Amino acid sequence: MYAFLTLLNNLYMDGADFVDLHGEIDADGTQDNVTVSVPLNYMSEDNQREASGPPPPNIEEEEDTPLTEEVIKKLINNA
Numbered sequence: 001m002y003a004f005l006t007l008l009n010n011l012y013m014d015g016a017d018f019v020d021l022h023g024e025i026d027a028d029g030t031q032d033n034v035t036v037s038v039p040l041n042y043m044s045e046d047n048q049r050e051a052s053g054p055p056p057p058n059i060e061e062e063e064d065t066p067l068t069e070e071v072i073k074k075l076i077n078n079a
């Protein structure tokens with residue numbers, strides 16, 4: 001029980017405003033399993049921006065245009 005409360009506390013401290021709890025009972029009925037998930041929209045606004053990272057680079061190319069050294073460098077730097 002202590003580990004579960006510690007997990008919930010850590011999620012809260014990391015910016016989770018809400019969590020989803022999913023419970024299961026094994027086939028024998030002897031073991032309860034709880035899964036905790038935190039969708040991105042459950043995080044505080046500051047942490048949503050941090051977790052989503054920067055927007056992907058906008059590299060517009062025509063289909064038949066060969067890759068240039070500049071385009072490859074942009075792709076590597078934004079990976």
